[in-house]
Amino acid sequence: MRRLFLLLLVLVVAAGAAAAWWLQAPLPQRPGAALAGQPLELAIEPGTTPRGVARAAVQAGLDVNADLLYWWFRLSGQDRGIRAGNYEIPPGTTPQALLQKLVRGEEALRAVTLVEGWNFRQVRQALARAEQLRADTAGQSDEAIMAALGRAGVPAEGRFFPDTYTYAKGSSDLAVLRRALHAMDRRLEAAWAQRDARTPLKSADEALILASIVEKETGRAEDRALVAGVFANRLRVGMLLQTDPTVIYGLGEKFDGNLRRRDLTTDTPFNTYTRAGLPPTPIAMPGKASLLAAVQPAETQSLYFVARGDGSSHFSSTLDEHNRAVNRYQRGQK
Structure with a gap:
């Protein structure tokens, strides 16, 4: 009986050590899933279950058992905290680091700069060139864009604050414009109050x-x-x-x-x-x-x-x- 107990103890300790090693070990990528040294792209849609997240990670190119990854999410107690978004998984990411990234919502961000003195035509050109920014305003008139932003009848010129705006990959250019519009609202209101x-x-x-x-x-x-x-x-x-x-x-x-x-x-x-x-x-x-x-x-x-x-x-x-x-x-x- 004592030997059986010792054997079980050894197995438990070994399993714990293996689990600890796995959590700290880099998750491998499937060959060809990404260019050498480049991150994998993981998109998690709103409403995706933790099991669905694990499967999406494997489909994105991680060479790991989806069930194993899912059970790690479950056992961590943080599985319900995983956030939807667009993520990059760089080489060398561990299961623990992956979960923390997903729970914190550390999305892959890009940036676009709107320069002081630009007119709205130049703003639209910059948004059209911005990396992985969804061009929802393409083909729309300036008037239609302002209507979509809730400012129907207001000229677009000068209504957006020049600054650098970060956004998640796949975000809408309209969302960036909305942030710049509200930023100008605040700046103009503050300036006018100091006239x-x-x-x-x-x-x-x-x-x-x-x-x-x-x-x-x-x-x-x-x-x-x-x-x-x-x-x-x-x-x-x-x-x-x-x-x-x-x-x-x-x-x-x-x-x-x-x-x-x-x-x-x-x-x-x-x-x-x-x-x-x-x-x-x-x-x-x-x-x-x-x-x-x-x-x-x-x-x-x-x-x-x-x-x-x-x-x-x-x-x-x-x-x-x-x-x-x-x-x-x-x-x-x-």
Whole structure:
């Protein structure tokens, strides 16, 4: 009887040691299931049972018994905590590490960056190029996209906050846009709440439009508030804004990189040389700094500015001074 007990004890200890070894041993991949050194891709749909997860892992390319993997899920007590999603299983992953990844929901993430100053056409192009992002908006008009986002009738331009957005493989581009839309909502609301009491702007939407112009007009961060100050001064006294980026935006894809005199005199809703006040919509995505500059412009007497050619601008309070600056920095005259 004693020998039988000792034998059972040895078997139990051996089984425990084998189980401990298995949990820490790398799960092998079936030959050809992935390129050498590359992770396997495991997709778990919502509602998949723990047994179904084990089978999906084997189907994805793990060379392991699905029942064995399932019983490990069960015995761990965490089988009900496995989350749906898209996962990558790199070579060398152990059963224990695999379960922790699935329970924590550590999905395979990708990222797309929306850049300050981009227009919505550029945003859509970036989303279309983004790796493994589902193109649900492909073929849709801008208006249809905004309707799908719950903003029917709101122009898409400038309504999305420029930032880097991560997403799970297979996510919808509409989901990324929704996050960027809500991010801009928050940033714009916060900026408008901090507006200078003397601002000539009448609404947060006007602040967004002005911020988009500031974004396109500034080459240096320190000039943003001064540029905004010039435009605020012009709005107060009823001067035309006369800003080239709005004209370029109005030309759309017809713009070939050269802004000509006839472009400045051809009337469009965005030509601030022919129409007073702000254009009807933003012309690009402004970042946080431009939003704040639009609502907190610098106190300045300047009504004009011209690019120096090094990214900075020269600011003038009189037309004579401005013309001299144009001659110096744009025409190379002393």
